Amino acid sequence: MRVDRAELAGTGAAIAFHAALIAALSLSLAHVVHPPETPPMEVEMVDEVGLQPSAPSAVAAPPPPAQAPQEAQIPPQPEPAAAPLVQPAPQPKVAPANSLAAQAAQLRPATPRPVPAKPASSRPAPAQLRASRIGADFLKGIADAAPSSTPARAAAPTISASAMAGIQQAIRRQVQPCADRQVNPGPGASRIKVKLHLVLDRSGRLVSAPVVVGTNGVDDDNSRYEERVKDLAVSIISGCSPLTGLPPELYKPASGQGWGNFILNYNLP
Amino acid sequence: MKRFALLATLLASAATAQDAPPLEVDVVGGTNAVTAIAVPTMPTAADAPQGLGRQIAGVIASDLRSTGLFTPLGPEGIGTYPRDAASAPAYATWRSAGAAQLVTGYVEANGPDRITVACYIHDVAAGRELAHQGFSVAASDWRRAAHKCADTVYSRLSGETGFLDTRVVYVAETGPKNNRTKRIAIMDSDGSNHRYLTLGDATVTTPRFSPSGDKLVYMTASGRRPRVMLMDVASGTTHSLVPGLVLTFAPRFSPDGRNVVFSMAKNGRTAIFTIPTAGGTPRRLTDSVGADTSPSYSPDGSRIVFESDRGGTQQLYIMNADGSGQRRISFGGGRYASPMWNPRGDLIAFTKIAGNFRIGIMNASGGGEKILTDAWQDEEPSWAPNGRFVMFNRIRQGSSGQTSLYAVDINGGDPRRMPTPQDGSDPSWSPLQR
Numbered sequence: 001m002r003v004d005r006a007e008l009a010g011t012g013a014a015i016a017f018h019a020a021l022i023a024a025l026s027l028s029l030a031h032v033v034h035p036p037e038t039p040p041m042e043v044e045m046v047d048e049v050g051l052q053p054s055a056p057s058a059v060a061a062p063p064p065p066a067q068a069p070q071e072a073q074i075p076p077q078p079e080p081a082a083a084p085l086v087q088p089a090p091q092p093k094v095a096p097a098n099s100l101a102a103q104a105a106q107l108r109p110a111t112p113r114p115v116p117a118k119p120a121s122s123r124p125a126p127a128q129l130r131a132s133r134i135g136a137d138f139l140k141g142i143a144d145a146a147p148s149s150t151p152a153r154a155a156a157p158t159i160s161a162s163a164m165a166g167i168q169q170a171i172r173r174q175v176q177p178c179a180d181r182q183v184n185p186g187p188g189a190s191r192i193k194v195k196l197h198l199v200l201d202r203s204g205r206l207v208s209a210p211v212v213v214g215t216n217g218v219d220d221d222n223s224r225y226e227e228r229v230k231d232l233a234v235s236i237i238s239g240c241s242p243l244t245g246l247p248p249e250l251y252k253p254a255s256g257q258g259w260g261n262f263i264l265n266y267n268l269p
Numbered sequence: 270m271k272r273f274a275l276l277a278t279l280l281a282s283a284a285t286a287q288d289a290p291p292l293e294v295d296v297v298g299g300t301n302a303v304t305a306i307a308v309p310t311m312p313t314a315a316d317a318p319q320g321l322g323r324q325i326a327g328v329i330a331s332d333l334r335s336t337g338l339f340t341p342l343g344p345e346g347i348g349t350y351p352r353d354a355a356s357a358p359a360y361a362t363w364r365s366a367g368a369a370q371l372v373t374g375y376v377e378a379n380g381p382d383r384i385t386v387a388c389y390i391h392d393v394a395a396g397r398e399l400a401h402q403g404f405s406v407a408a409s410d411w412r413r414a415a416h417k418c419a420d421t422v423y424s425r426l427s428g429e430t431g432f433l434d435t436r437v438v439y440v441a442e443t444g445p446k447n448n449r450t451k452r453i454a455i456m457d458s459d460g461s462n463h464r465y466l467t468l469g470d471a472t473v474t475t476p477r478f479s480p481s482g483d484k485l486v487y488m489t490a491s492g493r494r495p496r497v498m499l500m501d502v503a504s505g506t507t508h509s510l511v512p513g514l515v516l517t518f519a520p521r522f523s524p525d526g527r528n529v530v531f532s533m534a535k536n537g538r539t540a541i542f543t544i545p546t547a548g549g550t551p552r553r554l555t556d557s558v559g560a561d562t563s564p565s566y567s568p569d570g571s572r573i574v575f576e577s578d579r580g581g582t583q584q585l586y587i588m589n590a591d592g593s594g595q596r597r598i599s600f601g602g603g604r605y606a607s608p609m610w611n612p613r614g615d616l617i618a619f620t621k622i623a624g625n626f627r628i629g630i631m632n633a634s635g636g637g638e639k640i641l642t643d644a645w646q647d648e649e650p651s652w653a654p655n656g657r658f659v660m661f662n663r664i665r666q667g668s669s670g671q672t673s674l675y676a677v678d679i680n681g682g683d684p685r686r687m688p689t690p691q692d693g694s695d696p697s698w699s700p701l702q703r
Contacts, residue, residue, distance in 0.1 A: 164292060171294045178394065179298025181369065183338070185428045186657075187680055190299070197291075225428040231392065231399065236296065239394030255289050262292040268299035 163250060167259050170246055178240040179266065182232040188222030190268040194233040199261050202251050204242035210234050210264075217267070233266040304426065306333060307342040307368035307393075310349040314377035317384050318408060322349070322376045325386060325415040329372055331459060332419035332433045337682050338426070342368055355389050360396040368393050372422055382408045388418035390425050400425045412461060413702070420701075432653040433458060436699040437660065438476040438485060439674060441465065442692040446670040453487060455502065458698070460688030466505060475649075475695050479522045482699045484546075486510065486520040486529050497531050499546065511544060511551055519562045522546070524570045530554070532562040541575055541592075554592035565609045565617075566590070567633065574598075574608045574617050574633075585619060587633075598635030607649050611656045616679070618650035618659050628661045630679055641677050642684055649694065654701045660687065662694040 184190065195214040199207040212230050243259070252258045308330040311322035323344055330341035347366065350358060355373040363371050371391040379385040389401040402421045404414040413434060420431025441454040453476045456463040467473055471491035478485060485500040497517040500507045510529060511517045520531040523543070530543045533551065539560035542551040555561040559579030566573055574587045585599040585608050599605040603623025610617055614633060621629045626646040631638040641659065645666035650659045653676070660676045663684075672694045674687035687693070 167292060168294045172296055175294075175296055176298055179296045180300060181394070182299045183304045183369075184299045184301050185426070189428070224430075228426065228428040231395075232299070234397075235392050235395040236298075238392075238396060257289055257292045259292060262294060265293060265295045267297055269297050 163247070164257060167246060167250060171243060171259065171262070171264075174243050174245075175236050175240045175264070178236045181239075182236065182268065184268050185225045185228045186222075188219075189225035189229055191217040191219070191222055192226055192229045193217050193265060193267040194230050196233045196237065196264040196266060197261075198237055198264055200241070200243065200259065202248060202260070204244050204246060206237070206241050210237050213263070229266075229268065232268070233264065236266060237264060303338055303340045304369050305342060305367055306339045306370040306372060306422070306426075307347060307363050307366060308333070308344055308372045309347050310344040311374045311376055311386075312349055312352045312355070314352075314375065316378035317376045318411075321384070321408075321411055322374075325374075325376060325411060325418070326372075328412055328415035328459070329419045329422070332416060333372075333422060335433075335459065335685060336423055336427070337678055337685065338423070339370075342366065355387060356398065356401070358391055360391070360393055363391075363393045370422075370426060372418070374418065376411075379405050384408050384411060384414070386411070386414035386418060388421055390422050412457065416457070416459070429657050430655040431701060432655040432658065432698075434702050435654060436462075436478075436482070436702070437674070437687065437696055438466070438478060438699070439662075439689065439693045439696040440473055440476065441689065442672060442694060443469075449670075453485070453500075454689075454693070456689070458687075463690060466500065466502070475519055475697075477521050477697045478699045479546075480524055480526045480700060482702065484522075484526075486522060486531075488518040488520065497529065499529075510546075510548070512548075517542075519564065521565055523566050524568055530564040530566065530573060532560075532564070534560075541573070554588065555595065557595075561586075563607050567610045568612055568614045572610075574610055576606050576608060583622070585617070585631075585635075599631070599638075600635070601631075601638045609650055609652055611652045612654055613656040616656070618652060620648040620650065620661075628659060628677065630659070639679075641679060642675075647675070649696065651697050653698050658698075660696045660698055662696060 193216050194212060195216075197211045197213045201207050210233070212233065215226060215230065218226050246259045250258050251260045308326050310326050313319055313322035326344035330343060333339040333341050350373065352375045355375050358371060358373055360371075369392075371393050373389045373391065374387040376387075377385050383405060384407075386404045386406070387401065388404065390399045391397065392399050400421060402418070404417045406414045416434035417431075419433045423429065423433060424431045435458045436455055437458055438453060438455045441452045442449050443452075444450045449472075450469040451472050451474070452469040453466040453473050454463060455466055466476075466485070467489075471489045473490075474488045476485050476487040483502055485502060487498055487500065488495050489498050490496075494514065495516050495518045497510045497520040498507050499510045510520070511531070511533070516534040517531050518534075520529050522529055526546060528543045528545055530541060532539050533542050538558075539562055540553055540557070541555045541561045541564045542553050544551045554564075554573070555575070555577070557577060557579040559577050561575055561577040561579070564573050564575040571590055572587050573590055574585060576583050577586050578584070579586075580597065583604040583606050584597050585605045586595055586597050588595040598617075599619070601621070603621055606620045606622060608617050608619045610633065611630075616630045617633055618628065618630050621627045621640060625644065626648045627640050627644070628642045628647045628650050629638055629640040642661070642663075644663055646664040647661050650661045652659055657680070658676045658678055660674060661684075662672045663675050664670060664672045672692045674689055674693045674696050675684040676687055677684040687696070
């Protein structure tokens with residue numbers, strides 16, 4: 001079989017074309033444009049969790065002058081017509097130095113421009129974020145625990161320090177007359193302190209008999225008075241209950257520090 | 270991410286922690302005033318001697334008043350209650366009557382000539398019973414049952430051990446100052462059941478109870494020769510404890526009752542000796558240039574406190590029970606005499622002579638001196654078995670030597686006079702009766 005010149009030329013041209021095509025395709029595939037990775041989500045750990053919902057609020061006022069860019073020597077430009085509802089605020093200088101905004105600020109004068117205000121947040125500056133306030137041992141003992149699917153507890157009434165002090169004063173005011181009537185059995189008895197656990201119902205009455213959960217200050221000299229001082233402590237609350245006028249909303253707050261279940265510490269003067 | 274979600278959940282839970290420490294309220298209050306305690310007439314069963322419930326309540330009220338800690342209400346002037354109310358009184362009624370505490374009970378027959386006295390203590394303010402106890406006694410011993418009930422009340426409400434069911438021996442004195450007749454007398458601590466144990470034909474001093482309360486040692490000076498005598502209280506029989514013609518005085522039992530420690534004057538020197546209660550040869554404990562006398566054992570029997578003028582003036586010394594380790598413990602100025610170790614072992618009562626004669630107490634190792642009385646002449650202290658009261662005799666200035674018995678709370682308060690039918694001196698408090 002004889003191959004003519006035309007056929008050879010055609011075959012060579014086809015081979016050359018395919019080789020060129022393969023090379024072209026190979027080069028094209030090697031140049032894959034990867035989409036930029038999304039920056040990692042920052043998760044912040046806080047140790048103050050309020051029971052009250054703390055919805056973010058917009059910053060209406062500009063930040064202090066110290067936070068303004070140092071290069072901002074140019075008078076601010078008039079606001080654009082399509083200004084956002086929220087007052088513009090210059091970007092705080094606390095942005096990361098390698099952020100695009102920071103790079104841009106270094107390239108040109110930082111002209112304040114309307115920027116939609118970010119939701120105000122109580123979170124600290126990024127540098128602080130990286131210093132976790134949770135101890136390294138926090139996860140001990142729960143590594144194998146399955147994530148809970150239970151929804152978070154609903155917000156419950158809180159008991160502030162002032163409210164707690166108010167309850168303490170109200171209770172003390174009511175039991176003090178009964179305490180003042182207790183007769184000191186002897187010297188050294190005043191060193192004995194009795195811790196009494198009390199459970200009241202919502203009307204301020206004792207649900208059960210007071211329980212002495214501890215005493216301290218008992219020594220060889222006054223030990224003979226210990227039982228008597230316990231009696232006196234029980235007599236105080238028994239004689240002055242029901243306790244009245246205590247705020248019903250603080251009977252049993254979620255904090256567990258309500259007046260429905262409290263400790264009375266008693267000692268003679 | 271799941272771990273972070275878990276963390277957030279835990280943090281939220283912590284904020285609403287149910288295990289937060291409960292609310293704490295500090296209350297400080299109290300008084301040193303006396304306690305108002307109601308002692309109404311106890312109901313008496315038909316088969317028991319009628320009127321006994323009122324008499325028993327009266328003794329209880331008197332006993333409690335004598336402690337200085339209570340103001341009894343009743344039994345006169347307040348009503349009684351049904352027997353069932355002894356254990357379940359109407360607290361509101363007693364509260365409105367002004368009582369902080371309440372003593373109830375009942376009396377019923379318990380066989381021929383015997384009765385049972387039930388005794389309940391209530392905290393009126395708290396509306397609860399604090400204690401109850403029953404006492405079965407011969408009907409003629411109803412006062413003992415009342416004293417026992419009072420001791421139960423006193424002990425429960427003061428924290429101290431009881432001391433009301435006790436007896437007192439003392440020297441009863443009658444006659445003119447220069448010719449006194451002195452007899453040993455015994456009575457209940459409230460003055461009842463008084464009787465004489467000696468006839469008055471010889472001078473007697475320093476009667477002291479044995480630890481069991483059934484014997485006495487004392488000094489008698491018949492024929493100008495003082496001797497230590499031992500007496501059985503029930504039978505009244507006596508015998509001389511130390512043989513021979515030596516002069517012996519100031520006796521006191523050891524805590525186990527097996528020995529008597531006393532002073533002996535011989536060859537112009539006075540020293541301290543011990544002798545077995547059953548008799549034997551005295552054993553010398555001191556041998557100083559001065560007069561050593563008024564010995565008293567510590568309650569554990571390991572040491573003895575005594576007075577001595579070996580240093581030039583009367584002072585207090587302690588030594589081991591075998592006579593070793595003698596050292597002075599009184600340094601407060603003035604003279605010290607008639608020491609007695611307390612039943613708890615931590616205090617020593619004494620007579621301090623610095624101008625007037627006063628009763629004081631000090632730590633057993635010396636120091637911590639506290640003067641309890643302030644009169645012209647108080648001396649011869651004797652501890653109550655609970656160690657809270659000290660009885661002594663007092664001679665008032667200008668009283669021609671008339672002497673009376675008083676008791677004082679070592680924690681303070683005015684001394685109260687003990688009821689005696691005539692002058693009294695040298696008291697000794699018995700142990701708590703069983």
